[in-house]
Amino acid sequence: MKKPSQKLRIPGTIARDLGVMIVSGVLKPGMVLEGEVEASDQRKVSRSAYREAVRILVAKGLVYSKPKVGTRVNDRAAWHLLDPDVLSWIFQVEPDYTLVYSLFEMRSMVEPEAAALAAERRTPNQIKVMAAALEIMSRNKTTTKEWRDADETFHSALLEASGNAFLSSMTSSINAAVSWSTIFKQRHEPLKRDPVPDHRRVFKAIAAGSPSAARKAMGQLVRLALIDITTAPKWPGKVSRLKKATALHKAQKTRKTARKLSLLG
Amino acid sequence: MKKPSQKLRIPGTIARDLGVMIVSGVLKPGMVLEGEVEASDQRKVSRSAYREAVRILVAKGLVYSKPKVGTRVNDRAAWHLLDPDVLSWIFQVEPDYTLVYSLFEMRSMVEPEAAALAAERRTPNQIKVMAAALEIMSRNKTTTKEWRDADETFHSALLEASGNAFLSSMTSSINAAVSWSTIFKQRHEPLKRDPVPDHRRVFKAIAAGSPSAARKAMGQLVRLALIDITTAPKWPGKVSRLKKATALHKAQKTRKTARKLSLLG
């Protein structure tokens, strides 16, 4: 739950620096980094320390190195985008909005189903954790760090409660999206919509053990969050899949209405 | 597309060996590895080479190391399960069946939606790749390596065609499940059901640009694949979520029928 947040060693900091440069596009795919000797010399560190940094980047798919050719930046297709570090590096600077949209797209696939599973598999303790997080969220303004931390705790506990190890391992990825979007939405104007009721609906469905209600509530939460960021003033027009997003939201609502009706018939 | 499959260096092989031992449970969470000097000495490699191996494992969340305490194996919650290497190490030996089930659960969330997106965003070239893969699959027996490779190519191209970078980065994870399950199913008896028609339905829907049909077809493909492995003789009874799987399948079908009916009304 709590991050050890241990001080980064030399290789860790170098890997982070290079990693941020790569994911932010300063170092573009195909580019070859400086040689080990020059790079380590320039940063005043030993060659072995620099090599370990490169090894980290290789392990995360950002670069690859061969004798005689050097260390090149990989194409984005090879990056391990779901790696917690890589994703945190992406959000370290202004992220590519297409990527953010893709991340939300993934959330909209995963989180509603995770909520449905959580409604079946959650333990009493996980309910307690989610309830506590919800309590904190309702007591604080969305601009505070307390609120964002509680928001992350809520989503983390939900994924954990899904009982699916792969979903749990997406926790940091989802949290990155969750936390970033809350900050982003409020960069220029205060939040219009209160997100707490959405969360409360999800929680109640999970606590009540109703998978379909949980899926529905979480689906709505994610869709509304996506609408919020794509309608924010700072969201770029080019990536504005706004039409699609709102259309999706309406379609989903009508679909559900239709389903409900069909059950009545 | 083509794996470089470059020869593993010393740190790479050591990382793989240790990684396999960790994910297979030989080295359990909390255990502390031998010290750097003994470990490197025992393997007849230099300390720096061994250190780089450990750095790789740290980067993938399998271990963490601190001075004075050594290098410990992390809890599974910290493992980067979606890392391509970690997942390949998991399937290197007999994998934990609960994990396999969870992976299929994730597939069933992601792949149908990916198919739907692919139906909207696929390029002509991606269609060609998928068609070619399908062609190979229909010309070979499912026991051959050619068939499995084509199967992987099909699913990879589909995820690629979804236009979502995060889904694309799940390619290797999904492929691991795809390939393993095909082999697993046929360990004791030949495959009863021909999986090619399922794939063809998915392909046709994507080529025709029909998201809903693609989602439906892919959903069926994954569900049937899951049923196939959970009904295989070797699948352990304890993990046999068979009831749930088949129940899910039926529920999905009725739900879709209901929707179709509602559209008619």
Added chain:
DNA sequence: CAACGGAATTTGTCTGAGTATACTTGTGCG
């Protein structure tokens, strides 16, 4: 013109030493 072989370059590996960190134990003070 092609195939082969050697040279140059860069990462890969090794060795050995010293440093920093965090746990453990001891010690003094309340």
Added chain:
DNA sequence: CGCACAAGTATACTCAGACAAATTCCGTTG
């Protein structure tokens, strides 16, 4: 007796320099 703080110690961390291996490039040769 107990608690805060300091010293000790085991371990990973960092450094330095040398040599080895791999890969590309280019010249040579058939």
